[in-house]
Amino acid sequence: MFEQLSDRMDSVLKHLRGQGKLTEKNIDDSLRQVRRALLEADVNFKVAREFIENVKEKALGRGVLKSLTPGQQMIGAVHDELVELMGEAASPLTLMDTPPTVIMMVGLQGSGKTTATGKLARMFKQQGRQPLLVAADVYRPAAVKQLQVLGESLDVPVFSIEGSEDPITICSVALQKAKQAYQDIVILDTAGRLHVDEDMMAELQSIKKAVGPHEILLVVDGMTGQDAVNVAETFNDQLDVDGCILTKMDGDARGGAALSIRSVTQKPIKFIGVGEKLDALEPFHPDRMASRILGMGDVVSLVEKAQASIDMDEALKLEEKLRKETFDLEDFRTQLKQVSKMGSMEDIMGMIPGVNKNALQGAEMDEGAMARLEAIISSMTLNERRKPNIINGSRRKRIASGSGTTVQDVNQLLKQFNMMQKMMKRMGKMNKPGKLGKMMPF
Amino acid sequence: MLGMLKRLRQGLTKTRENFVKRIDQAIRRYDRIDEDLLEELEEILIQTDVGVETTMKIIDRLRERTVEERTKKPEEIQALLRDEMAAILGGHSPPSTDVELTTGPHVIMVVGVNGVGKTTTIGKMAARYKQEGKTVLLAAGDTFRAAAIEQLEIWAHRADVDIVKHQQDADPAAVAYDALQAAIARNVDILIIDTAGRLHTKANLMEELKKIKRTLGKLADGVPHETLIVLDGTTGQNAQTQAKIFHEAMGGISGIVLTKLDGTAKGGIVLSITDSLSVPVKMIGVGEGIDDLQDFDAKSFVDALFE
Numbered sequence: 061m062f063e064q065l066s067d068r069m070d071s072v073l074k075h076l077r078g079q080g081k082l083t084e085k086n087i088d089d090s091l092r093q094v095r096r097a098l099l100e101a102d103v104n105f106k107v108a109r110e111f112i113e114n115v116k117e118k119a120l121g122r123g124v125l126k127s128l129t130p131g132q133q134m135i136g137a138v139h140d141e142l143v144e145l146m147g148e149a150a151s152p153l154t155l156m157d158t159p160p161t162v163i164m165m166v167g168l169q170g171s172g173k174t175t176a177t178g179k180l181a182r183m184f185k186q187q188g189r190q191p192l193l194v195a196a197d198v199y200r201p202a203a204v205k206q207l208q209v210l211g212e213s214l215d216v217p218v219f220s221i222e223g224s225e226d227p228i229t230i231c232s233v234a235l236q237k238a239k240q241a242y243q244d245i246v247i248l249d250t251a252g253r254l255h256v257d258e259d260m261m262a263e264l265q266s267i268k269k270a271v272g273p274h275e276i277l278l279v280v281d282g283m284t285g286q287d288a289v290n291v292a293e294t295f296n297d298q299l300d301v302d303g304c305i306l307t308k309m310d311g312d313a314r315g316g317a318a319l320s321i322r323s324v325t326q327k328p329i330k331f332i333g334v335g336e337k338l339d340a341l342e343p344f345h346p347d348r349m350a351s352r353i354l355g356m357g358d359v360v361s362l363v364e365k366a367q368a369s370i371d372m373d374e375a376l377k378l379e380e381k382l383r384k385e386t387f388d389l390e391d392f393r394t395q396l397k398q399v400s401k402m403g404s405m406e407d408i409m410g411m412i413p414g415v416n417k418n419a420l421q422g423a424e425m426d427e428g429a430m431a432r433l434e435a436i437i438s439s440m441t442l443n444e445r446r447k448p449n450i451i452n453g454s455r456r457k458r459i460a461s462g463s464g465t466t467v468q469d470v471n472q473l474l475k476q477f478n479m480m481q482k483m484m485k486r487m488g489k490m491n492k493p494g495k496l497g498k499m500m501p502f
Numbered sequence: 503m504l505g506m507l508k509r510l511r512q513g514l515t516k517t518r519e520n521f522v523k524r525i526d527q528a529i530r531r532y533d534r535i536d537e538d539l540l541e542e543l544e545e546i547l548i549q550t551d552v553g554v555e556t557t558m559k560i561i562d563r564l565r566e567r568t569v570e571e572r573t574k575k576p577e578e579i580q581a582l583l584r585d586e587m588a589a590i591l592g593g594h595s596p597p598s599t600d601v602e603l604t605t606g607p608h609v610i611m612v613v614g615v616n617g618v619g620k621t622t623t624i625g626k627m628a629a630r631y632k633q634e635g636k637t638v639l640l641a642a643g644d645t646f647r648a649a650a651i652e653q654l655e656i657w658a659h660r661a662d663v664d665i666v667k668h669q670q671d672a673d674p675a676a677v678a679y680d681a682l683q684a685a686i687a688r689n690v691d692i693l694i695i696d697t698a699g700r701l702h703t704k705a706n707l708m709e710e711l712k713k714i715k716r717t718l719g720k721l722a723d724g725v726p727h728e729t730l731i732v733l734d735g736t737t738g739q740n741a742q743t744q745a746k747i748f749h750e751a752m753g754g755i756s757g758i759v760l761t762k763l764d765g766t767a768k769g770g771i772v773l774s775i776t777d778s779l780s781v782p783v784k785m786i787g788v789g790e791g792i793d794d795l796q797d798f799d800a801k802s803f804v805d806a807l808f809e
Contacts, residue, residue, distance in 0.1 A: 169617070169619070202649040286548070287551070308701060
């Protein structure tokens with residue numbers, strides 16, 4: 061997500077970073093390139109223009125020209141402006157004190173409303189709430205069925221009225237049912253519609269009037285072009301939406317829509333969809349995203365991710381081992397497992413500051429590599445894992461055939477482990493190993 | 503034919519209003535052609551999703567031509583612009599959607615990212631071929647998304663054509679294989695294979711598409727005869743990347759179907775795509791009706807934009 065924009069920004073800013081002194085002219089030049097990068101990323105034209113003007117004003121105001129580190133100052137100005145553009149903090153959903161909280165999903169056809177509805181339901185369910193899904197898309201063939209299938213897989217009830225073609229009634233009746241059944245969240249999945257279709261937009265207004273939703277969420281395809289702001293503006297004008305969900309952000313779209321929508325509507329992006337599976341929904345953190353776009357990494361998210369997926373007890377045990385220098389292959393395997401729980405390697409690498417994305421791109425992260433490493437270690441006996449020194453030629457052959465790899469693979473792993481052990485020893489001698497080092501020894 | 507043109511014009515109303523009106527307004531504000539006017543035109547093109555690169559190309563050409571042809575009056579630049587846009591679109595010969603019936607069924611595979619309108623497009627295509635008196639079979643190859651099979655079934659019912667389907671989560675290659683076998687056995691004219699939407703960045707899902715193609719190849723030579731990529735007209739510059747990567751993965755895409763053009767004020771994506779890829783735009787969707795899936799014709803498209 062945002063990779064291409066990030067790459068472009070990177071090359072422009074890299075040039076600036078090296079400058080000992082900036083003139084107004086080379087500021088203008090680089091800002092023109094930033095503008096082009098933004099436009100190519102589908103950032104709305106007006107938004108891009110404003111952005112550039114603001115950055116320039118900020119930079120000059122801070123005395124970039126006289127500064128000792130003009131490049132840094134410039135980057136700071138771009139970063140601040142990006143954060144301002146996208147909004148600073150994450151904005152979570154507001155839940156009502158007296159249930160049920162009613163959430164209404166709206167958007168164009170194919171933006172991913174139904175999938176997003178399923179993802180939200182899963183999130184609420186995990187939080188221990190009782191969501192009710194309402195199938196209010198009576199137009200698209202099999203839309204109701206799609207929601208029912210999702211509901212079934214999540215074990216969440218889905219309300220629909222068979223044969224009804226009146227979404228307003230469906231939503232109102234659903235709300236009554238939810239109250240009776242003590243469901244504390246109601247999510248209305250409305251039909252996709254074009255923002256230019258007046259009748260359909262009027263229908264949404266009627267639904268809004270009838271049920272009084274607490275949150276209206278506009279679902280927008282993250283790949284939308286210059287029209288994204290028109291869509292957002294129209295929906296917002298007619299319904300006064302509370303926030304957006306940007307979908308399909310796991311593709312290589314440059315995310316210009318994300319930058320434009322909030323700037324034009326002043327409504328926050330609350331979630332982003334990052335995959336097809338139902339767990340692929342993340343809260344949106346604008347400040348962290350700005351850092352990512354500028355290649356400054358996102359350590360906060362990385363640490364959070366690590367905290368969520370790493371077992372603290374295991375980590376403590378590991379730290380103990382590191383200190384006593386008894387880290388063996390068995391521990392290595394545990395660690396591999398924990399790291400792979402954090403998500404794909406590409407994801408993780410993207411969050412580390414200073415990781416050169418271009419270098420990663422060609423290499424195409426081999427997600428299978430982790431699995432292979434694990435397979436190799438799992439094919440060893442416990443004794444071998446504890447004392448890797450005893451692994452001789454014939455053992456290597458056995459391990460290779462057991463794990464479906466080659467002897468070279470096994471050799472490579474042992475060599476890597478050896479190096480790692482040396483590194484660990486060095487780190488163990490320091491007072492406390494760094495937080496990152498603890499999680500990622502390679 | 504006249505009816506079709508009218509529909510096209512209607513579907514492109516949003517784009518035209520946004521585009522031509524603004525060009526007119528810009529032109530009226532100037533009494534001669536200068537850099538400021540060109541910059542304003544550039545802005546309008548970019549806002550129509552023509553894309554930075556294609557826009558620059560058009561503007562550069564305009565700059566050259568105004569010098570060469572000694573054009574001074576701003577009103578004249580509109581004709582030049584129209585010319586240049588037609589040149590970009592006309593660079594590729596307009597493809598025909600008439601299917602040449604060879605021996606055995608003509609197989610069309612439909613691919614694209616999520617939510618672009620693949621299934622709907624297939625429904626409309628089926629209805630159209632059926633109207634032309636051909637026999638059509640649909641293959642429900644989207645076994646991933648919940649209720650996708652049911653959605654295609656409803657379309658099959660509407661168009662009154664047969665469908666081959668498996669269970670949810672079945673191997674799509676197996677569905678395609680069965681469908682082709684059935685198509686051969688029943689001697690149908692056209693087989694259209696639906697596939698699950700997938701982001702072009704997912705390597706394993708792109709592999710799955712290749713597998714479907716390979717599997718089909720086991721039953722007959724040269725199958726599928728056509729691979730169409732469906733792109734959402736409201737998508738920005740990413741549409742190019744999508745087309746490019748699917749093109750590479752599938753060993754060649756034979757055509758593009760651009761949907762939802764009626765909802766967007768930004769029909770310019772057609773130019774951006776035609777300019778950067780050698781793949782022709784074959785059909786465009788300008789409305790929800792079955793007849794709103796039209797063959798793409800560069801000339802009528804540009805005409806509809808300007809008039």
